[in-house]
Amino acid sequence: MNIQAIKYDSNGLVPAIVQDEATGTVLMLAYMNAESLRKTLEAGVTWFYSRSRRTLWQKGETSGHVQTVKEMYYDCDADTLLIKVNQTGAACHEGTFSCFSRRLDSASGQAEKLVDPEKVYKEP
C-alpha cells in the first residue's frame, strides 16, 4: 500500500479517473481527499469529495449504482488516481453508463440512457 505517496493539490484533492474494468469504458472523473481515499480503500467502494457541496459522498448511495473497486493505480507524478471498478447500473446521474456521453468533435448526439434518472435519483 502506497497511500502516503499520493500528492494532493492546494485544496487537498486528487482527481480520480474511474474506469469500468470489464469493458474499459471511462465512466467519470471525480475528486478525492485523503479521507475519501481512505474510506474507498477500507470499504472497497468509491467515496469522493464533492467540491460544490464540500462533503464526502459515496457513489451510488442514493441511486444504488455503486462502484466496487477492483484495482487502484496512481500515475508517474502521483497526482492522479485510476480506479478500475465494477459499475452497477449507470455511472452518470443523467442515466448513461458513462458521464462522457457528449462528442466534442462532431455534431452527433448523446449516448443512450440506460436508466431513467428521474426514477433513480430522488434529488436533482
Next chain:
Amino acid sequence: MNIQAIKYDSNGLVPAIVQDEATGTVLMLAYMNAESLRKTLEAGVTWFYSRSRRTLWQKGETSGHVQTVKEMYYDCDADTLLIKVNQTGAACHEGTFSCFSRRLDSASGQAEKLVDPEKVYKEP
C-alpha cells in the same frame, strides 16, 4: 463542434483523460487551456498546458510519441475531457505505455517499460 460548452476552472484549465482507442488503456491525465484545446482540434494531435512550466506543449514533440486524436468527448458537467487517441510508442516519460503503472492497493511493482526513457527523451 461544442467547444464553447467546455467549462474551465479558475486557472483556465480543464483536465483531459487520454485513453488509447485500440486497447482501452487509460494513458495519462493532463490539462488543457482553451488554446491547447483549439490546437488539438486543429492539428489532430494532443496539445496540453503544463502547469509547472506554464507553457503549451505538444505530446510527443521531443520523444516522437505523439497521440493522434480519434474521438473527443466531454462529461455531463462539461468540466472534464476524454480524448481517445492512437498512441505512438509510450505515453509515459518513464517509458511505460501508460502513466498509471503503479498499484496503490498492493505491494506489487511497476509496469514493464516499453522504451528506455533516457534514449527517447533528451531532457530530464
